[in-house]
Every structure is written in structure tokens, then in C-alpha cells.
Amino acid sequence: MPGWYARSFDSVRGTSTVSQSLQGRTIAVFGVANKRSIAWAIAQRMQEAGAQLAITYQNERLKQEADELIATLPNAQAFQCDVSRDEEITRLFEALKERYGKLDGLVHSIAFASAEDLKAGFVDTSREGFRIALEISAYSLVALARAASPLMTGGGSIMTMTYYGAEKVVPKYNVMGVAKAALEACVRYLAYDLGTNNIRVNAISAGPIKTLAARGISGFGEMLKEQSERAPLRRNVDVNEVAATAVFLASDAGSGITGETIYVDCGYNIMGF
Ligand code: NAD
Ligand code: 0WE
DSSP states (O other): OOOOOOOOTEEEEEEEEEOOOOTTTTEEOOOOOSSHHHHHHHHHHHHHHEEEEEEEESSHHHHHHHHHHHTTTHHHHHHHEOOOOOOHHHHHHHHHHHHHHHOEEEOOOOOOOOOGGGGGGGGGOHHHHHHHHHHHIIIHHHHHHHHHHHOOBBEEEEEEEEEEGTTTTTTTTTTHHHHHHHHHHHHHHHHHHHGGEEEEEEEEEEEEOOOOHHHHHHHHHHHHHHHHHSTSSSSSOOOOHHHHHHHHHHHHGTTTTOOOOESSTTGGGOOOO
């Protein structure tokens, strides 16, 4: 049995279980802007499961708030990285190699499209708006996976956050829907390439959650209400349910899953009417 695969056997019940512990693992989490960020909930739940964390924020503007937040978490260190800049990615992974030596997991919780592109008709998306949305929201996963894989010497788990607008039209999600469709395809191609190194790559498709990235969107409140009425569980998803799925994917319990998009949306996506 390979060493990384921590199975335990219950001789009384005669069942074997696979550990969801992240003890002894180092995980890099990208995309903490504030306490509402999905990345922040993931970081907290991963720390509770025993992981040592490198947490990144985008820029100087977010530095103070992110630094203060990250300082409250044991075994976590803050780093700055704008994923649109190759030199910042290179510098970050040099720092991670120096500080930790190896990496076991990476969480990508980053998206951006220009505010105008989430208001107008999709048909009016500019060349520049399209480029930016796809570069920040999809290509950055490829760049981070490439930089992280040499550090994942004992295998690893890479995950990203996606949304239903990748596969069905959600009015006003526009170019972000196209970027998420590309992101989900990137997950499958990365899973194929990195599978040889026992690195798994997956996406979590979360239902709508009131974060900074959602707050600016007009009608988001009504959307939450309608979604909760139509979802099989008759409610909206809690950010900690998304974080629990991230812990699962980073743990040995997720060892057989790669290239997948896992819905954490109270079942909303299964409905036809
Ligand atoms: P958020 O605003 O807290 O997180 C988005 C993060 O992206 C921020 O931390 C921001 O700094 C970062 N970012 C943007 N451009 C960057 C760049 N160039 N370099 C580095 N970081 C950059 O909002 P969130 O809702 O937590 O979003 C996290 C992820 O979850 C996104 O991928 C989003 O699409 C996805 N998601 C959100 C929802 C939702 O309803 N909130 C639902 C499904 C998926
Ligand atoms: O992925 C997202 C939002 C991502 C996002 C949000 C913003 C707002 C501020 C990307 N770029 C920006 N740029 C900004 O200037 N979600 C899944 C949340 C979301 O956004 C929507 C949604 C949902 C859900 C936009 C329209 C309709 C539904």
C-alpha cells in the first residue's frame, strides 16, 4: 500500500475507512479578499483538519485586511500574488519551495470580469473584456498548476471554484459563464496531464453565496430566494458546505476523484423544471 494512502481498518465492524485528515499536509489557498471569501472558509476548515496553509491575496490594496485575517489562523502564513503576472507567480512558488519544501494541495478561488461585462448583453463583450475574464478566471489555474506540480512530489490535490453559468445560461453572468466553461475544460485537461504524478484536479460548482464577488450584482438577493425555492433541499448552500467538500477533495477520502465538477448547490442543477 503506498504510504500517502492512509487507510484505517475497523476490526470490530469489519469496515475500512479512508481518512479525511489533512494532518502533515501543506496547502496553498488563493483568493482571500475578506472574511466572506469562499477561500477564507476553505482555509479555516482545512486548518481545522490539520493542514499547514500558505494563503494568498491579490494586491497591496487587500494586504492589510488579509494579513489581519490570516494572522488569526494558526499554522497559516500570508503571501501576495497577482495571478495576471507571471513574475509574481514565479516569485511566490520560489518562496513556497524555500518555506515548505513541498506542497500537497492548491485551492484556486479566483475570478474576475469587468463590471460592465456583467451588466450589458453578452453579445456586447469586448475583445479586451473577454481576454481579461478568461485570463484571470481560467488561464490562471493552468499557470498555478504548472508552477505547483514540481513541488507536489508526493502527489497532490488541486481544486478550483466554478458555477452553473458555465453550462446553462444565467442572465448577466455573461462572459464569466464562458470563462467558467473554459475553466471546467482546463480541469479535465490538467487532470489528464498531471494524473501521471498522482496529482488530482477538480472543480467545485457552488450555488450562489453572498460574497464580495456577488454583492455588486443587481438582483442577487432575488436570485438567492428563487434558487432556494427551486432547489431540492429548499435552501441556499452555506459556505462551510463548500469548504467541507474542499477538505474532502484534499484528503485521502477523495483519492479516486479527478477531472470532476462536483456540485455543492443543494441540488439546484438537477432540476429540469
Ligand atoms: P471573492 O471576491 O471573495 O473572491 C474572489 C477572489 O479573486 C478575490 O480574493 C480577488 O482578490 C481574487 N482575484 C481577482 N483577480 C485576481 C488576480 N488578478 N490575482 C489574484 N487574485 C485575484 O468572491 P468569492 O465568491 O469567494 O469567489 C471565489 C471563487 O468562487 C470565484 O472563482 C467565483 O467565481 C467562485 N464562485 C462564487 C460563487 C458565489 O456565488 N459567490 C458561486 C460559485 C463559484
Ligand atoms: O463567479 C461569480 C462572480 C465572479 C465575479 C464577480 C464580479 C463582481 C465585481 C467576477 N468578476 C466581477 N467583477 C466585478 O467588478 N459568481 C458565481 C457570483 C455571481 O455573479 C453573477 C451571478 C452569480 C451567481 C453575475 C450575474 C448573475 C449571477
